[in-house]
Each structure stands twice: as structure tokens, then as C-alpha cells.
Amino acid sequence: MCGRYSLTASPEEVRALFGYDENPNFPARYNxxxxxxxxxxxxxxxxxxxxxxxxxxxxGWVKDPASFSLLINARAETAAEKPAFRGSMRHHRCLVPATGFYEWRKMGDGPKQPYWIAPREGGVVAFAGLWSDWSGADGSQVDTAAILTTAANATLKPIHHRMPAVIAPADFERWLDCAHGEPRHVQDLLKPPPDDLFHAVPVSTRVNAVRNDDPDIQQAVGEPVPLAKAPKPARKKKPKDDDGQLDLL
Known part of the structure; x- marks a missing residue:
């Protein structure tokens, strides 16, 4: 899952990557x-x-927000089928700019260890997201959003079995174009990212408190998780009648 993340890039960096015309000014957010x-x-x-x-x-069909669960994540594998998400999967897909996210690893009977997980080369990534506009009986209106998650890649598996689905810049247009792309046409984008995209480092439990929103919560307190290694290709067995010579034909 993804329960905390960060966006610390400048507004100019984010705008350059996503190509929108607006020029919003927003502060760096670490938590x-x-x-x-x-x-x-x-x-x-x-x-x-x-x-x-x-x-x-x-x-939009929710009548009483107080009695409705907080849907911060949606499973990429089933979002197109679930009543809460299928409308957004068809009509309201979005991208969520981020510079990294946090995940917690269970450590035996002790407290969970938080990890800061960020692009190995730095910069901004785009999480696959869904949005929905909700209107209250009093006329109030609010846009809401969730982040789609997929199975963890090999690098993140030691920490958690789920992670945000990441959309590559070359696929931004296809993911966002709900007018011409049904959920089945973009399902292939919702897959674990390459194993070498992120690195993960243990950080202080200060991140557990929402009030702590400063650069120090991303400082490593231990060694990074080793980069996952690609499995070695299986060796082909030599046929029993092979005399060790190479065939020309």
C-alpha cells in the first residue's frame, strides 16, 4: 500500500515533467x-x-461521508471491477506527482521500521491515480483521489508486498486519455516498476507523526536495502547422446 509520500520538487520541475499550462505555487511536502x-x-x-x-x-454516489471508508489506495488488479473505483477507472484516471514514498516493515515482535523509498536517480515519478468529484447535499463539492497499487517489485518485496503503480512519462497520455482508452486498454501499465527504479533506506520513526514534515525525516538511520539481482538464466542440460562436439547444422 501507500500511506505516506513526498513531493519536494519545485513547481517548475513538476510542471516541466507533466506539461500542464497552469503555474501553481506549492511548498515542498515531506510527509x-x-x-x-x-x-x-x-x-x-x-x-x-x-x-x-x-x-x-x-x-459520487456516497451519501454519508462519515460512514464511508477512507479509500487512499486501490488495487490495480481489481479496481476496474470494484463499485467504488470502476467509474473512476473508466472516466477519471489521473497522475499523482511524487518524489518518493514511505513504507513500514514488520520487524518480528518489535515496532515496524519505516523506510524512505525514492527514485535511485532522483527526480519526480508519477503514481497511477484515480479521482472522483463528490457533491454534498448542502451544495459543497470536493475532488478526491486514490493511488493505485500493484505487487511489489523484487527490491521492495523484503519491505512490503505492495507498492504504488508508476506510470512512465512515455505513457502519460495513454493513461490520462479516458475518452479513447478503456480500463482494459491501460491495464498493462499497472505493473511493478523496474527493480532498479527505487532505492530504500531505513529512516527515523519521526515519520510516523504527521506533524513532522521536514527534510530530516528522510535521513537514513541504517544501510540501504541491497538492489535486487536479476535471477541467473537456467543452464540447459546437455543431451545424453551429446559427445561434446558442436553441430554445424
Missing amino acids: IAPTQPIAIVRHEQGAPHFALARWGLMP
């Missing part, structure tokens, strides 16, 4: 938590646009 406003990028009239949404998707 973004559920129910807080988050930056999203979505299609409007065939072009990418910046918007803010509450982190915690609420489908």
Missing part, C-alpha cells in the same frame, strides 16, 4: 498523509491540467 490535499494531473479537453484533490477517494 503527505491521507485526507490532506494532494497535487494531481488529469485530462481536461484533451490536455493535462493541474488540480488539487483530497487524498481519500469518495465516489
Whole structure:
């Protein structure tokens, strides 16, 4: 899952990557938590646009928000089928700019160890997201969003079995274009990212408190998780009648 993440890149860096026309000014955020406003990028009239949404998707058909679960994540494998997400998967896909995220690893009977997981080469990544506009009986309206998760890649598996689905820049247009792409047309994008995209380092439990939103919570307190190694190809068995000579034909 993804329960905390960060967006510390400058507004100019984010705008350059996603190509929207707006020029929003937003501060660096080191510890973004559920129910807080988050930056999203979505299609409007065939072009990418910046918007803010509450982190915690609420489908338009919800009558009583107080009795509805907080949906901060959606499983990529089943989102197109679940009542809470299928409408957004078809009509309201978005991208969530991020510079990394946090995950907690269970350590035996002790407290969970938090990890800061960020692109190995730095920069901004785009989490696959869904958004929904919700209107209250009093006329109030709010945009809400969730982050899609997929199975963890080999690098993240030692920490947690799920991670955010990452959309590559070359696929931004295809993911956002809900007018021409049904969920089945973009399902192939919702897969674990390459094993070498992220690195993970243990950090202080200060990140556990939402009030701590400063660069120090990303400082390593131990060694990074080793980069996952690609499995060695299986060796082919030599046929029993092979005399060790190479065949020309």
C-alpha cells in the first residue's frame, strides 16, 4: 500500500515533467498523509491540467461521508471491477506527482521500521491515480483521489508486498486519455516498476507523526536495502547422446 509520500520538487520541475499550462505555487511536502490535499494531473479537453484533490477517494454516489471508508489506495488488479473505483477507472484516471514514498516493515515482535523509498536517480515519478468529484447535499463539492497499487517489485518485496503503480512519462497520455482508452486498454501499465527504479533506506520513526514534515525525516538511520539481482538464466542440460562436439547444422 501507500500511506505516506513526498513531493519536494519545485513547481517548475513538476510542471516541466507533466506539461500542464497552469503555474501553481506549492511548498515542498515531506510527509503527505491521507485526507490532506494532494497535487494531481488529469485530462481536461484533451490536455493535462493541474488540480488539487483530497487524498481519500469518495465516489459520487456516497451519501454519508462519515460512514464511508477512507479509500487512499486501490488495487490495480481489481479496481476496474470494484463499485467504488470502476467509474473512476473508466472516466477519471489521473497522475499523482511524487518524489518518493514511505513504507513500514514488520520487524518480528518489535515496532515496524519505516523506510524512505525514492527514485535511485532522483527526480519526480508519477503514481497511477484515480479521482472522483463528490457533491454534498448542502451544495459543497470536493475532488478526491486514490493511488493505485500493484505487487511489489523484487527490491521492495523484503519491505512490503505492495507498492504504488508508476506510470512512465512515455505513457502519460495513454493513461490520462479516458475518452479513447478503456480500463482494459491501460491495464498493462499497472505493473511493478523496474527493480532498479527505487532505492530504500531505513529512516527515523519521526515519520510516523504527521506533524513532522521536514527534510530530516528522510535521513537514513541504517544501510540501504541491497538492489535486487536479476535471477541467473537456467543452464540447459546437455543431451545424453551429446559427445561434446558442436553441430554445424
